[in-house]
Amino acid sequence: MALPSPNLDDRRFQQFVDDAKRYIQQRAPEWTDHNVSDPGITLVETVAHMADQIVYRLNRVPEKNHLAFLDLVGITLFPPSAARTDVTFWLSAAQEEPVPVPVGTEVATRRTETQEAVVFATERELTIVPSELRHLLRQQHGAAVVDLTHELAEGKDLLCFTEAPNPGDCMLLGLSAAVPHCAVALDLDSRVDGVGVDPRQPPLVWEAWTEDGWRECEVDRDGTGGLNRPGEVVLHVPGGHVLSRNGGLEASWLRCRVTEPHADQPFYTTSPTIRFVEACTVGGTTGAVHAETVEDEALGESTGLPGQRLRLAHAPVVGDSPPLLLQTAEHDGEGGWADWQVVPHFAASGPHDRHITLDATTGDIAFGPAVREPDGSLRQYGTVAPKGAVVRARRYRTGGGRAGNVARGAVQILRSSIPYVAEVVNREAARGGVEGETVAEAKVRAPITLRAQERAVTLRDYEELARRAAPETARITCLEGEEGEHGAYAVRVLVVPQAVPDPGGRLRFEQLVPGDALLDRITRYLDERRLIGTRLAVGPPFYQGITVVATVHAFRGVDVERVRHQAHDALYRHLDPLTGGADGKGWRFGRPVQSGEVFAVLQRVPGVELVDEVVLHPADPLTGKRGDPTDRIDLDAPSLVFSFDHRVRVIGE
Numbered sequence: 001m002a003l004p005s006p007n008l009d010d011r012r013f014q015q016f017v018d019d020a021k022r023y024i025q026q027r028a029p030e031w032t033d034h035n036v037s038d039p040g041i042t043l044v045e046t047v048a049h050m051a052d053q054i055v056y057r058l059n060r061v062p063e064k065n066h067l068a069f070l071d072l073v074g075i076t077l078f079p080p081s082a083a084r085t086d087v088t089f090w091l092s093a094a095q096e097e098p099v100p101v102p103v104g105t106e107v108a109t110r111r112t113e114t115q116e117a118v119v120f121a122t123e124r125e126l127t128i129v130p131s132e133l134r135h136l137l138r139q140q141h142g143a144a145v146v147d148l149t150h151e152l153a154e155g156k157d158l159l160c161f162t163e164a165p166n167p168g169d170c171m172l173l174g175l176s177a178a179v180p181h182c183a184v185a186l187d188l189d190s191r192v193d194g195v196g197v198d199p200r201q202p203p204l205v206w207e208a209w210t211e212d213g214w215r216e217c218e219v220d221r222d223g224t225g226g227l228n229r230p231g232e233v234v235l236h237v238p239g240g241h242v243l244s245r246n247g248g249l250e251a252s253w254l255r256c257r258v259t260e261p262h263a264d265q266p267f268y269t270t271s272p273t274i275r276f277v278e279a280c281t282v283g284g285t286t287g288a289v290h291a292e293t294v295e296d297e298a299l300g301e302s303t304g305l306p307g308q309r310l311r312l313a314h315a316p317v318v319g320d321s322p323p324l325l326l327q328t329a330e331h332d333g334e335g336g337w338a339d340w341q342v343v344p345h346f347a348a349s350g351p352h353d354r355h356i357t358l359d360a361t362t363g364d365i366a367f368g369p370a371v372r373e374p375d376g377s378l379r380q381y382g383t384v385a386p387k388g389a390v391v392r393a394r395r396y397r398t399g400g401g402r403a404g405n406v407a408r409g410a411v412q413i414l415r416s417s418i419p420y421v422a423e424v425v426n427r428e429a430a431r432g433g434v435e436g437e438t439v440a441e442a443k444v445r446a447p448i449t450l451r452a453q454e455r456a457v458t459l460r461d462y463e464e465l466a467r468r469a470a471p472e473t474a475r476i477t478c479l480e481g482e483e484g485e486h487g488a489y490a491v492r493v494l495v496v497p498q499a500v501p502d503p504g505g506r507l508r509f510e511q512l513v514p515g516d517a518l519l520d521r522i523t524r525y526l527d528e529r530r531l532i533g534t535r536l537a538v539g540p541p542f543y544q545g546i547t548v549v550a551t552v553h554a555f556r557g558v559d560v561e562r563v564r565h566q567a568h569d570a571l572y573r574h575l576d577p578l579t580g581g582a583d584g585k586g587w588r589f590g591r592p593v594q595s596g597e598v599f600a601v602l603q604r605v606p607g608v609e610l611v612d613e614v615v616l617h618p619a620d621p622l623t624g625k626r627g628d629p630t631d632r633i634d635l636d637a638p639s640l641v642f643s644f645d646h647r648v649r650v651i652g653e
Contacts, residue, residue, distance in 0.1 A: 016048035079360035083404030083433030141168025174251025183283035189276035202226025210240035227272035290404030304387025315363030346381035404433035429500035469525035545619030
C-alpha cells in the first residue's frame with residue numbers, strides 16, 4: 001500500500017470567502033451588505049481566488065518531491081518508439097541503368113479531411129539494379145544440373161523438372177546481375193500436360209542464392225498458377241543476393257523448387273513445360289521509419305566546465321542506434337570534428353572518454369561531471385569539450401508514436417521525386433509505434449523497478465523486464481513452464497506482437513506471430529537478468545481459432561447486408577486477442593469462449609431483433625479445418641482466441 005500523501009491545506013475558494021465574511025461581522029459590524037454586488041465583497045473574492053491558487057501550488061510540493069526522488073534513483077521516462085515498415089518502389093518500366101533511392105526518401109499515407117498524412121523516411125540506400133535472364137538449368141534432386149539455355153533459345157518445350165517430379169527437383173534461372181532487395185518479374189510461357197496441382201496452392205517455393213545459402217523469396221503474385229499456364233511471377237529477392245557459379249556458369253541464381261506436399265495437397269503427376277522465359281527488375285524494397293531526420297543542428301559553444309547541459313531543438317529522439325551523433329569542433333591545429341558517444345551513465349567513463357548522456361524524452365544532453373573524492377581530489381567522469389568549441393548535432397531522428405502504426409497498403413504517396421519510380425506501397429502494416437511514457441505510468445513502474453533491481457525473480461519481474469526490452473509489443477505475460485515440456489524451474493514468456501488490422505478490421509494469423517529478431521532481443525535481455533538455474537522459454541502463445549456460426553433475425557425494413565456486415569464486425573471485434581474481451585483490452589489468456597456471451601454480442605448489433613442460434617467451432621488457423629460444434633470452448637493458460645471465418649445468416653422480413 002502506498003503511503004498517504006498529506007494535504008497541506010484543504011481550504012478552497014468558498015471557504016476563504018465565508019471566513020472573510022465572518023471576520024467582517026466581528027470587526028466591522030456596520031458593514032451589513034455582504035452580497036456579491038458589493039464592491040468590498042468583490043475585493044474579498046479576488047483575494048480568496050489568489051489564496052486558492054497559492055494553496056494549490058503548496059499542495060503540489062509533495063508531488064514535486066516525489067518526482068525529484070524518482071530522478072535521484074534514475075527513473076526516467078521511456079521515450080516513444082517509431083513505427084517501421086518495408087516500402088516497395090515500383091518502376092514505371094524496366095530500366096537499363098540502376099535506379100538509386102537515396103536514404104531519407106520520404107513517403108506518406110494519403111491525407112484525408114479528418115487525418116493528416118503520416119510521413120515515413122527510408123533508413124538505408126536502395127539501388128534497383130537492372131537484370132535479364134542469362135541461363136536456364138534443370139536439376140534433379142541429388143543429381144548434376146542440366147543446361148537448357150540453348151534449347152530455350154530455340155523455342156523448344158522443355159520440362160521444368162523431371163518427367164515425374166519429386167520433392168527437391170528444381171528449375172534454376174541465372175540472372176545477369178545480383179538484385180538484393182529488388183523485385184524481379186518473370187514472364188513465363190508455361191503449360192502442363194495431364195493432371196497437375198491445385199493452381200491456388202502449388203507445392204513450389206521460389207528461392208534466391210545469397211551469402212547465407214538459399215533463402216526463400218516472397219511471391220508477390222503468381223499468374224502461372226504453379227507453372228500451369230502462361231503468366232507472370234513477381235518475386236521479392238532477399239538481401240545478400242550475390243553472383244555465384246553453378247554448373248560451371250556464373251550468374252545470380254533464382255530457383256523454383258518442388259516441395260513436399262502438405263496433407264490433402266495435390267501433387268504433380270507430370271512436369272510442367274516451358275518454352276519462353278524473360279526476366280527484368282521492376283522495383284525494390286527498403287525499410288522506412290516514422291520519424292523526421294534532423295541534420296547539422298547547431299547547439300552552441302562549450303563552456304569548458306564539467307556537467308554542461310544542452311538541449312536539442314526537437315524532441316523526443318527516436319529511431320537510430322546510436323540515437324544521436326554529436327560532434328564538437330577541434331582546435332588542435334588540424335581542424336575537423338570530433339565524435340562523442342552516447343552512454344546510459346558516466347559510471348564507467350574515464351577522464352579522457354568523449355561520453356555524453358541523452359534524455360531521449362526531453363532532448364537534454366549532458367557532458368560528464370566532476371565529482372569530489374573523499375581525499376579532496378576531483379575525479380572527472382568523461383572528458384570536457386574545450387572552451388569555445390562549437391557543438392552540433394550531426395544527425396538524429398525525432399517523432400514516433402502510435403500514429404505511425406498504419407495498415408498495409410496505406411503508404412501510397414511518394415513525397416520525394418525519383419525518376420522512373422511510378423508508385424510506392426507498403427506490403428505489410430507499419431508496427432512498433434508506441435507513445436512515450438507518462439509521469440503517472442513512471443510512478444507505477446518505479447516501485448517494481450526498485451524491487452526487482454534489474455533482476456528477474458518473480459513472474460512479474462520477468463514480465464516487466466520483457467516489456468522494457470521490447471516496449472513495442474502488444475501483450476506480454478509470464479507463466480510457470482510445464483516441467484515435462486520445458487524442464488524444471490522454467491519460466492515461459494508469451495509474446496504477442498503489435499498488429500495493425502487490414503482495411504476492414506481483420507487480423508491475419510501471420511501478423512500475430514512474433515519475429516525471430518524480437519524473440520531473440522527479449523531472450524538476451526532476460527537471460528542476463530534471470531536467476532542461475534532458471535530455464536527460459538520465450539515464444540508466442542497458442543492461438544485457438546474460433547468460428548462462430550449464427551442465425552439472426554433482422555427488424556422489418558432493415559438492410560440485411562448491412563446487418564450481416566455489422567454482425568461480422570462485432571464478432572471479430574469481441575474475439576480479438578489484442579483489443580477484444582469484455583474490457584476491450586484483449587482477450588484474457590486461458591479464458592474460455594461460451595455461446596452465451598456471443599448471443600449477447602450479436603443481440604447488441606443495430607438492426608438485430610432476435611438471435612436464433614449460435615454454435616461455436618474450434619478451428620485451426622493454419623489448415624482451416626473446423627472441429628465439432630459446441631457451446632463452450634475451453635482454453636489452456638497459455639492460449640488466446642483468434643477469429644476465423646465466422647458465418648452469420650441474417651433472416652429478413
